[in-house]
Amino acid sequence: MTLDNTLTQLLGISLPIVQAPMAGGATTPALVAAASNAGALGSLAGSALSPQTIAERVSSIRALTDRPFAINLFVQPIPSPDPSEVEQAWQRLAPLHEELGITPELPRQWCQPFEEQLETVLELRPAVASFTFGILEPHQCQRLHDAGILVVGNVTHPQEAEAWQALGADAIVAQGAQAGGHRGTFIGRCEDALFDTAELVEACLDVAALPVIAAGGVMDGYGIAALLAIGAQAVQLGTAFLTTTESGICDAWKQALLEASGETQLTRAFSGRFARGLPNRAMRILEKNEASVPAYPIQNALTGALRAAAAQRGDADFLSLWAGKGVARIRPMDAEELIAVLAAELEQAGGA
Ligand SMILES: Cc1cc2nc3c(=O)[nH]c(=O)nc-3n(C[C@H](O)[C@H](O)[C@H](O)COP(=O)(O)O)c2cc1C
Known part of the structure; x- marks a missing residue:
């Protein structure tokens, strides 16, 4: 197994690891930049931020790294x-x-106005724009591509993988049922889209030819290796980054994660x-x-x-x-150190 693949080359990252976008304060510019500087893809959760705040956060990220990173938005109308x-x-x-x-x-x-957020992302030109809760209009995907931005769509069901592929996305995130945070389901009922992470990766690979980023319940490099072995080209970890030093969630949440029994x-x-x-x-x-x-x-x-x-x-x-199902295995440390540990475990598991 090699760590270098179509997706890592496309994204310009040295490790097949994505620090998940996490709305709710976790993905500070310090966390995103630390993840990208360590060879992973850092992701800023932009959904809850105004267009101006997204621009400010991106400028802080760019002051800390010149590596690629992603901005993530929720595709949602104002109700x-x-x-x-x-x-x-x-x-x-x-x-x-x-x-x-x-x-x-x-x-x-x-909620924040999605279309204005998207305009800001187009102006900011991050390497990657990722989306969940819905799917883009074809012209929106085209404009991102014209601006040189890679498009990644979150899926919880193989049907959603087909939809992002038909749109022309560059990759998908296969969000298994173990994942912490919100389900991204946008076709059918959430209750019918609760696949185990590995099963969802395989089901997406069966129906779509685009690179798959696996997400859900992964807390260490051995878990990353197992998903790469079945065909994922990268693995996105959220919960594992919640107790990093750079994570911006409040102390009470961090403490609850560290004391968690594992029940979610x-x-x-x-x-x-x-x-x-x-x-x-x-x-x-x-x-x-x-x-x-x-x-x-x-x-x-x-x-x-x-x-x-x-x-x-x-x-x-x-x-x-x-929090995701792997929460009992959470390890508090700096993001750079966590990524180094993940990379060492991945190597030990035969992934390098
Ligand atoms: C606190 C939290 C917030 C999240 N917010 C987002 C988000 O804003 N956008 C998104 O695409 N996914 C979001 N997710 C889901 C992650 O992208 C990813 O699917 C999940 O963290 C993977 O499972 P894990 O937490 O077990 O690693 C969030 C997850 C968590 C734990």
Whole structure:
């Protein structure tokens, strides 16, 4: 097995490792640059950032590295929810707001404007733009290519791999059910797109000829080697980077990850879209009304004040503690050191 392949050459990276984009504060410019400087592909999660903030973060990344990196966005329209549905969902959060002693105002914005974010990415010209939660329009993919930007689409089902291939994407991320954070499903039901990571890689390779980046539950170089052995050309790790020194998540979340037993749960109660994380008190309370939770990004915006207050107080009971199934094997260290350890394990596993 060799570490050098079509994808690593295309991306201009020396290791077949991608530091996952992670909305929620983890992917600081320091983390992205450290990952890229260590030979992996660093990724900035841009979905929750305004176009101007994306530009500022990219300028900070570029001050720290001249290596390739990715910017990731959620492909999502701005919703127009029914006001009464919003009001009911907001009322259901009142006891939690009271318990935390906060009186937040109803959010004025449900999500960042995707099309404006995309314009900013086109202007910034990162080496790679990656997308989840949906698929681009053909003209958007064409404009990215015209700007010399590689296009990577996240998939949770082989049908989605076919869709990105038909669009002309350069690679796909095969997001297995073990993955931490939100499910990227955009065709069919999330419940029908919960493939084991290795099974999804194989199923995508069966239907699509483009390079596959495997994601979900990988915490060490041996796991990377196993997925390369079945045909993945790189492996994307998220949870493993959450407790790096450079990760920007709050201390209470880091501590909860370090103490985690390994139990994780898929829930749509926090955001309106299925996501995997550590079970906690807020998850249990919010799940009582899971069936009536408004769709993403509405519930996500509605629970924003709650999660921000919990982060400020260091209260892990009210945070959304996103984590993948491999969380019990998390190792706190610098990102550069983590990538060196991953590379050494990969070599030991016969991957170099
Ligand atoms: C905290 C967190 C936030 C995430 N945010 C994003 C995101 O913004 N965009 C995205 O494409 N994937 C996101 N993901 C999913 C990752 O890209 C990747 O699929 C996942 O981390 C892989 O599984 P692992 O966490 O077990 O390594 C997120 C994952 C986590 C844990």
